[in-house]
Amino acid sequence: QVQLTESGGGLVRPGESLTLSCRIARNIGNIYDMGWYRQAPGKERVMVARHIVGGRTEYAESVRGRFTISRDSDKNTVTLQMNSLEPEDTAFYSCNARHIFSGQEYWGQGTQVTVSS
16 A cells, blocks of 8 residues: 655646645655646546656646656655646646556545636
């Protein structure tokens, strides 16, 4: 079992920044890819950013250049730095861990991000 706890959501104005953090309850080593997903009202959940074991990162086209995912294995955290936020970034953001061999996935409880003037 992998317990994930997100923090850092909130209400910001367009153009502002926000940092989301995902705390992993235990050391999971290098056998889980980590990612951030979001779900806007009335829409399906989609991948925002992923940190693949080995260091490669992936981003949704809509956030590339504005968002940065990083992973601190010593602190067991995964961070999503979100800059130049837009109203379209408003969504419920969730942290995800996926086992690289079995595909088993774990999700955090999520955090709301609202971008509005």
